[in-house]
Amino acid sequence: MTFPWRAMLRMVGRRLLFALPVLLLVTLGVFALAAASPFDPVAQYAGTAGLSASQQTLDELRANLGVDGPFVVRWWHWLGAALTGDLGDSFSLRQPVAQVIGERTGWTVLLCATAFAVTVPLGTVLGVLAARRPGGWFDRVITSLSYTLEAAPVFWLGLLAIWAFALQLDVLPAGGLTDTRSAVVSPGQVTAHLVLPAGVLAVSQMPWFVLYVRQGVVDAYAEDHVTGARARGLKERTVLVHHALRSALLTVLTLIGSRVPELITGALLVETVFSWPGIAEATVRAATAVDFPLLAATTVLATAAVLLGNLLADLLYGLADPRVAFDG
Amino acid sequence: MVRGTKGRIASIAATAVLIGVPACSAPGDGGSDSDAGASLAVGIAYEPETLSPLLGYGKDGSSKIFDGLLTQNADLELKPALAATLPGVSDDGLTYTYTLRDGVTFSDGEPLTADDVVFTYDTILDAKTNNPSRAELDAIKSVRAKDDRTVVFRLKYRYAPFAGRTVLPIVPKHAVDGQNVNTGSFNTKPIGTGPYVLTGWTKGEKLTFKANPDYWGGAPKVKKLTLAIVADDDVRATRLRSGDLDAAILPPHLAGTFEKDTSRKVFTAESADYRAVTLPQGGKVTGDRAVRRALDIAVDRQAIVDSVLDGAGHPAAGPLSATSPYHADGTKRDHDPRRAREILDRAGWKRGSDGIRAKGGTRASFTLWYFSGDKLRQDHALAYASDAKKVGVEVKVQAGTREVVRPRLDRDAMLMGNGNPVDPDYDLYGLLHSSLAGNGWNNMARYDNASVDKALDTARRTADDTERRAAYTQVQRALVEDPGYTFLTLIDHMYVVNDDWSGVTTRVEPHDHGLAGPWWNVEDWKPRS
Numbered sequence: 001m002t003f004p005w006r007a008m009l010r011m012v013g014r015r016l017l018f019a020l021p022v023l024l025l026v027t028l029g030v031f032a033l034a035a036a037s038p039f040d041p042v043a044q045y046a047g048t049a050g051l052s053a054s055q056q057t058l059d060e061l062r063a064n065l066g067v068d069g070p071f072v073v074r075w076w077h078w079l080g081a082a083l084t085g086d087l088g089d090s091f092s093l094r095q096p097v098a099q100v101i102g103e104r105t106g107w108t109v110l111l112c113a114t115a116f117a118v119t120v121p122l123g124t125v126l127g128v129l130a131a132r133r134p135g136g137w138f139d140r141v142i143t144s145l146s147y148t149l150e151a152a153p154v155f156w157l158g159l160l161a162i163w164a165f166a167l168q169l170d171v172l173p174a175g176g177l178t179d180t181r182s183a184v185v186s187p188g189q190v191t192a193h194l195v196l197p198a199g200v201l202a203v204s205q206m207p208w209f210v211l212y213v214r215q216g217v218v219d220a221y222a223e224d225h226v227t228g229a230r231a232r233g234l235k236e237r238t239v240l241v242h243h244a245l246r247s248a249l250l251t252v253l254t255l256i257g258s259r260v261p262e263l264i265t266g267a268l269l270v271e272t273v274f275s276w277p278g279i280a281e282a283t284v285r286a287a288t289a290v291d292f293p294l295l296a297a298t299t300v301l302a303t304a305a306v307l308l309g310n311l312l313a314d315l316l317y318g319l320a321d322p323r324v325a326f327d328g
Numbered sequence: 329m330v331r332g333t334k335g336r337i338a339s340i341a342a343t344a345v346l347i348g349v350p351a352c353s354a355p356g357d358g359g360s361d362s363d364a365g366a367s368l369a370v371g372i373a374y375e376p377e378t379l380s381p382l383l384g385y386g387k388d389g390s391s392k393i394f395d396g397l398l399t400q401n402a403d404l405e406l407k408p409a410l411a412a413t414l415p416g417v418s419d420d421g422l423t424y425t426y427t428l429r430d431g432v433t434f435s436d437g438e439p440l441t442a443d444d445v446v447f448t449y450d451t452i453l454d455a456k457t458n459n460p461s462r463a464e465l466d467a468i469k470s471v472r473a474k475d476d477r478t479v480v481f482r483l484k485y486r487y488a489p490f491a492g493r494t495v496l497p498i499v500p501k502h503a504v505d506g507q508n509v510n511t512g513s514f515n516t517k518p519i520g521t522g523p524y525v526l527t528g529w530t531k532g533e534k535l536t537f538k539a540n541p542d543y544w545g546g547a548p549k550v551k552k553l554t555l556a557i558v559a560d561d562d563v564r565a566t567r568l569r570s571g572d573l574d575a576a577i578l579p580p581h582l583a584g585t586f587e588k589d590t591s592r593k594v595f596t597a598e599s600a601d602y603r604a605v606t607l608p609q610g611g612k613v614t615g616d617r618a619v620r621r622a623l624d625i626a627v628d629r630q631a632i633v634d635s636v637l638d639g640a641g642h643p644a645a646g647p648l649s650a651t652s653p654y655h656a657d658g659t660k661r662d663h664d665p666r667r668a669r670e671i672l673d674r675a676g677w678k679r680g681s682d683g684i685r686a687k688g689g690t691r692a693s694f695t696l697w698y699f700s701g702d703k704l705r706q707d708h709a710l711a712y713a714s715d716a717k718k719v720g721v722e723v724k725v726q727a728g729t730r731e732v733v734r735p736r737l738d739r740d741a742m743l744m745g746n747g748n749p750v751d752p753d754y755d756l757y758g759l760l761h762s763s764l765a766g767n768g769w770n771n772m773a774r775y776d777n778a779s780v781d782k783a784l785d786t787a788r789r790t791a792d793d794t795e796r797r798a799a800y801t802q803v804q805r806a807l808v809e810d811p812g813y814t815f816l817t818l819i820d821h822m823y824v825v826n827d828d829w830s831g832v833t834t835r836v837e838p839h840d841h842g843l844a845g846p847w848w849n850v851e852d853w854k855p856r857s
Contacts (some may be wrong), residue, residue, distance in 0.1 A: 043730045046460035047377055048840060049384050051730075052746070052758065054463035055768040060455045064510070089511040093531065094378045096511055167566055174563070180369045180556050180572050183527040183536035270798040275533045275557075285532075 004031050015311050030299045035071035041290040045091050088293035092285050099298045108278035115201035125207025131217035146207035152206045154266050158273035161200050172196050175275040200303035216248030220291040257313020261306045367552035369654030371564040371576030375557040379518045381497035382451050382509050383432035384461045390848045394520035397426050421486040432544045434500045435525045442473035447501035458510045486789040489751035523548045523851035548851040575825040580640035583822035595823040595846050599833035600747035602644045602706050605814040606773040611739045613694045618675030624811045626668035626719040636707040644815040646804045647788045654752045656804040664852045668719045685720040698743040700727040705743040737772045749836040752800050775812030829853040
């Protein structure tokens with residue numbers, strides 16, 4: 001069988017066409033929501049100094065920030081500039097938006113990739129182990145732990161981790177990218193500071209993988225070809241790895257893509273709790289400061305990540321299981 | 329196909345494991361280069377929005393990266409910094425001439441010239457620059473470089489405390505010119521003449537500095553300075569206790585836990601930072617002078633200091649603290665609820681069946697706002713409301729954002745905070761002058777008293793200090809007879825510092841968080857040995 005390039009490309013093309021109106025609507029929605037926000041961008045921009053500012057100064061700030069007029073008009077201006085590559089300037093960070101994205105995206109990708117790299121293999125292994133004896137003590141511990149974690153809010157997990165590992169045990173830094181006194185960003189320091197945020201993010205994503213894989217393997221054990229393999233007297237390990245796991249891993253593949261939105265919301269909270277200087281932390285700032293240009297750009301990024309995640313999941317699924325066609 | 333799929337899944341897993349490696353490695357070393365004795369890590373609660381003086385950073389002096397033409401000493405007296413001497417002032421008070429200090433260079437090696445000074449002021453005064461504090465320089469008509477070393481300011485009107493405004497930090501023209509001043513790289517990578525050079529800024533986490541070896545005032549002994557932004561008071565105290573921080577600002581109840589610690593010192597800085605209730609003259613109830621006078625003596629200020637501030641503060645009679653040379657004696661308000669009731673009775677406010685007074689069908693009741701999330705103002709407001717209730721005035725305490733509160737200030741009260749110890753004009757003119765009633769956040773109470781207006785103008789126009797004192801005494805006396813605000817407390821700011829240094833002091837501090845704290849002169853600290 002040849003590699004299905006053409007079908008895959010057609011699917012990518014279709015998804016890209018579909019992505020355009022989605023992105024347009026999402027950015028329009030951001031401008032509408034920000035306009036409906038009860039917070040005044042000028043007051044947010046001026047901060048404490050605004051409380052002793054004269055009316056004339058506040059009016060000048062309003063004009064400079066360009067936050068007057070209907071939101072549709074502002075959105076249209078923003079869109080026009082964005083299409084020529086000018087994403088505007090962030091009010092809250094006093095930097096061009098492109099620079100904010102450039103400086104921060106890398107840290108978010110590092111955080112999310114590390115979390116995923118821990119959670120996918122570990123979740124899969126735990127799920128498989130739990131599925132080998134459904135109802136056994138290991139299964140019961142893992143399953144109930146997963147349901148508990150699924151219900152726990154990420155920020156709460158983060159605060160708990162800080163309390164335990166940074167404040168009580170004092171073995172890991174509580175937040176930031178480097179040690180308090182350090183002015184240089186060295187790999188060793190970043191690694192130490194990455195452990196808690198990435199760990200919390202990984203743990204918060206883990207239950208889904210564990211539970212899905214466990215269910216997938218349990219279901220696969222009941223399928224005919226597995227029963228057949230067992231009947232042929234194959235070793236239990238061979239049955240698991242070559243037959244049951246194969247169908248169970250299909251679930252993992254789709255899950256990887258569809259977890260992207262959850263990962264983004266998780267990153268929003270984790271980066272804020274741990275002062276991680278990523279793009280998600282900037283998004284939270286932008287939202288609280290009614291920073292239209294930054295908020296619009298980060299929303300586009302998040303939407304694109306979600307759409308890409310879905311596309312990736314479907315492509316992988318199609319590749320792994322020839323019964324699924326590339327026509328989504 | 330079967331074989332191919334397996335290969336791909338395996339390689340995905342392998343990649344995942346490879347990326348995962350850093351997360352698994354032990355965080356062992358945690359190696360901070362803590363060559364104690366030369367570095368100082370300070371925990372602060374608020375992060376500056378920008379490091380560009382053009383957008384308002386360090387406008388009140390003491391910014392570590394920059395210097396102003398002048399600076400203030402430990403007693404808040406002006407002394408020359410980038411200027412060689414205090415400015416020459418013309419007889420009409422409208423021209424200030426500064427001569428620059430010789431041999432000052434920016435941290436990039438370029439010399440400081442009069443053009444840099446002119447550029448700094450001109451840029452801030454430009455309406456296109458997003459500097460919210462621009463109105464503080466309202467008196468300036470023009471700034472000119474007479475030659476390379478001489479700068480001449482011309483004023484629109486006589487403004488006695490003008491020299492105090494020139495502590496504003498000077499930026500190098502060559503480093504900013506051509507950039508967008510509102511969003512350019514100078515905001516995060518500043519260059520100045522100051523005792524420290526910025527080495528890094530991770531937003532939301534910390535600012536790091538190293539000593540400027542070529543500082544014109546001599547190279548600082550504290551070689552490395554870190555300002556760690558830690559919003560949570562408890563976390564700041566914990567990090568101080570663990571040795572991660574050497575110094576921090578802390579609320580009184582946490583600072584108190586370090587009192588017995590011999591390796592650390594607790595500093596209590598008096599301040600001009602007051603909390604007050606605005607009593608709008610246009611309000612149906614607060615518009616009655618009798619109500620405002622009654623509330624002024626109905627409130628038990630000492631009780632608020634003891635309960636809300638844990639004793640770390642002082643009762644505030646008027647807007648000027650007793651530390652100010654302009655403070656008028658004999659303006660202290662006694663806590664006298666009995667007389668407050670008499671005043672209200674005489675003014676015709678009769679007690680109703682529910683204990684709340686009324687006059688001509690108007691209930692003695694008004695709303696008092698505070699900014700959501702400000703616990704200190706909330707506690708002040710609740711204490712005020714409880715004292716008011718005892719004399720038959722109902723104060724309904726409500727939380728709101730700036731956007732909610734501001735349009736209501738012409739009839740509702742607000743729990744406000746302000747205060748500047750440097751010159752009374754900086755705070756009082758905007759607080760009390762009727763021409764600024766409701767202008768921005770100025771004169772929120774719409775206070776309107778002709779004799780106060782006149783005294784404020786006199787104090788602003790005359791250079792004679794005796795005359796200024798007389799004018800501000802008149803203002804403070806007028807506020808006893810006709811209070812537009814109920815001043816409640818002055819808040820002490822508390823700090824804990826490792827006892828490794830000599831020369832650590834505090835000054836009387838303003839309301840603004842800014843760069844106040846014992847580290848205002850960290851460049852002069854000497855290691856104890």
